[in-house]
Amino acid sequence: MRNAIRLIxxxxxxxxxxxxxxxxxxxPWIEVASADDLFRISMPIKPVETTQTARYGPIGASSKLFDxxxxxxRYAVWSLNDARYSSAQDVDEYLDACADLIWEDLLKPAxxxxxxxxxAWSRMNYVGELPANPxxxxxxxxxxxxxxxxIEFFVARSRIYxxxxxxxxxxxWSPGKFFPSFTSSATLPMPAQLDADPRSSSTAQANTDPxxxxxxxxxxxxxxxxxxxxxxxxxxxxxxxKYAIQGTVILRCVFSKDGDVTNFHIVRKLPHGLxxxxxxxxxxxxxxxxMKDGQPVxxxxxxxxxxxxx
Numbered sequence: 001m002r003n004a005i006r007l008i009x010x011x012x013x014x015x016x017x018x019x020x021x022x023x024x025x026x027x028p029w030i031e032v033a034s035a036d037d038l039f040r041i042s043m044p045i046k047p048v049e050t051t052q053t054a055r056y057g058p059i060g061a062s063s064k065l066f067d068x069x070x071x072x073x074r075y076a077v078w079s080l081n082d083a084r085y086s087s088a089q090d091v092d093e094y095l096d097a098c099a100d101l102i103w104e105d106l107l108k109p110a111x112x113x114x115x116x117x118x119x120a121w122s123r124m125n126y127v128g129e130l131p132a133n134p135x136x137x138x139x140x141x142x143x144x145x146x147x148x149x150x151i152e153f154f155v156a157r158s159r160i161y162x163x164x165x166x167x168x169x170x171x172x173w174s175p176g177k178f179f180p181s182f183t184s185s186a187t188l189p190m191p192a193q194l195d196a197d198p199r200s201s202s203t204a205q206a207n208t209d210p211x212x213x214x215x216x217x218x219x220x221x222x223x224x225x226x227x228x229x230x231x232x233x234x235x236x237x238x239x240x241x242k243y244a245i246q247g248t249v250i251l252r253c254v255f256s257k258d259g260d261v262t263n264f265h266i267v268r269k270l271p272h273g274l275x276x277x278x279x280x281x282x283x284x285x286x287x288x289x290x291m292k293d294g295q296p297v298x299x300x301x302x303x304x305x306x307x308x309x310x
Contacts, residue, residue, distance in 0.1 A: 029177055032066060037079035039161060042181035044070035044174075047077070056101040060084045061160065063106075072171025074147070075178050078106055078162040085158035095138055096272050098153055098160055099124070099243065106162060107144060114145035124151070125244040126271060135161075135184060138271070140243065142166075152179055156186035216254050216298045217290065224291035226255045226299050234281035234305050237273035241309070245270055249278040249305045257289045257296040270307060278305040 029042045047068040054063045061080035068075045080101075103124045111122050122144045130137040130152060137154035149166030163182055167173035219225055234249075250267035261282050269275040282303055290299040 027070070029181075031181075032068075032077075034064070034066070034079065037064060038156075038159070038186045039077070039079060039182065039184040041066075041077055041163070041183075042177055043068040043075050043077075044073075047075075054078075054080055054101060054105045056105045057097050058084055058089075059097050059101045059160075061101075073165065073167045073173035074149075076162075076164040077182075078160075078164075080160040080162070082158045082160060087157065091136055091155070092269065092271060092275070094155060095136065095153075096239065098155060098162075099126075099138065099140065099272070100239075101160075102140075102151060102153065102162055103142075103242075107142065110144045110147065118145045123244070129269075129271075130154070135186070137161075149173070150175055150179070152182075154182075154184070156184060159184075159186045161186075213257075213292060213295045213297050216300055217292060218300055219290075222290040222292050222297060222299055223294075226290045226301060227288040228285060229288065230284075230286040232281045232284045234274070234277035234307075236307055237277060239272040240270070240274050240307065243272060244309060245272055245274060246308050247274075248307070249275050251278060251282055251303045251305075253282060253301055253303065254298050255285075255287055255289065255301050256298045259287070259289065261285050261287075261301075267302070274305075274307055278303075281305065 027044055029044050030046060031040060032043050032047060033040045043066070045068050047066040050065045050067070052063050052065060054061045059080075059082050061082040061084075063078050063080045066077040066079070107124070111119050114122065122142075124140050124142040127139040127141055127150075130139055135154035135156050137152060140151045142149060142151055146168050147166045148169070149164060151162065151164050153160060153162040155161075161182070161184060163179060165173060165175040165178050247270050248268060249270050252265040252267055253261055254263040256262055264279055264282070266275060270278075289296040291297065
């Protein structure tokens with residue numbers, strides 16, 4: 001009798017799991033379209049739409065929130081219009097400001113609802129840059145209380161789109177349906193103003209005479225390569241620590257015969273001030289210039305700066 005009861009309980013539990021899986025996995029999603037906000041996205045059910053104001057740092061925006069909760073998962077889209085936006089802003093710095101706005105403003109109500117202990121463990125961590133297809137954006141992971149999830153956001157001039165997918169531990173969610181379905185017809189922002197690759201500059205291309213000691217040489221062409229005397233380490237910014245950023249910044253530049261490091265080209269970047277700190281550290285390098293046939297000459301160099309939390 002006892003074994004029969006256990007068998008019945010197992011069958012009921014299995015049926016409940018199957019029903020839950022069928023409800024979450026096979027549930028038909030709907031397309032949510034906002035003509036005023038110029039975006040489309042798929043969500044499991046019709047979202048609740050609310051308006052609010054978001055302000056933090058240099059951003060002051062009117063915001064619409066499209067919020068959809070289904071089972072153990074939450075899907076949300078914030079469409080913001082930044083009244084303080086300026087086309088002169090660097091795109092990477094603007095993305096930094098957007099991350100601060102998300103954590104300090106948009107997610108603040110959720111953080112305020114959890115206990116002091118859970119609030120202390122809440123975090124938002126940088127994952128990486130998203131391909132500009134077509135809008136530049138970033139991905140972060142986050143944990144607030146029992147909710148864990150991912151955030152993707154994109155910028156299109158004064159418009160900011162924030163996409164959030166979250167779930168409770170063991171809960172079922174479908175970020176693979178949510179994030180890729182986002183499209184926008186908003187206008188693209190101005191590209192970030194990065195220095196040109198020094199190897200492709202008109203001066204470098206025009207001056208190929210091996211006896212012209214005023215041009216920039218590669219390491220293979222010089223008699224004696226640059227000798228670094230002092231290489232200061234870049235500062236790890238508090239903003240980067242806040243979002244647990246790790247990785248490597250790679251810079252291509254010119255070590256000039258006059259003793260200056262110039263003509264920076266960013267090969268690989270990191271956000272929240274780490275690229276800028278790398279350039280600042282590179283400019284402070286002390287070195288002996290390269291030599292060509294007994295003459296000091298300028299030489300191309302590649303620099304790598306590694307950033308780790310520990």
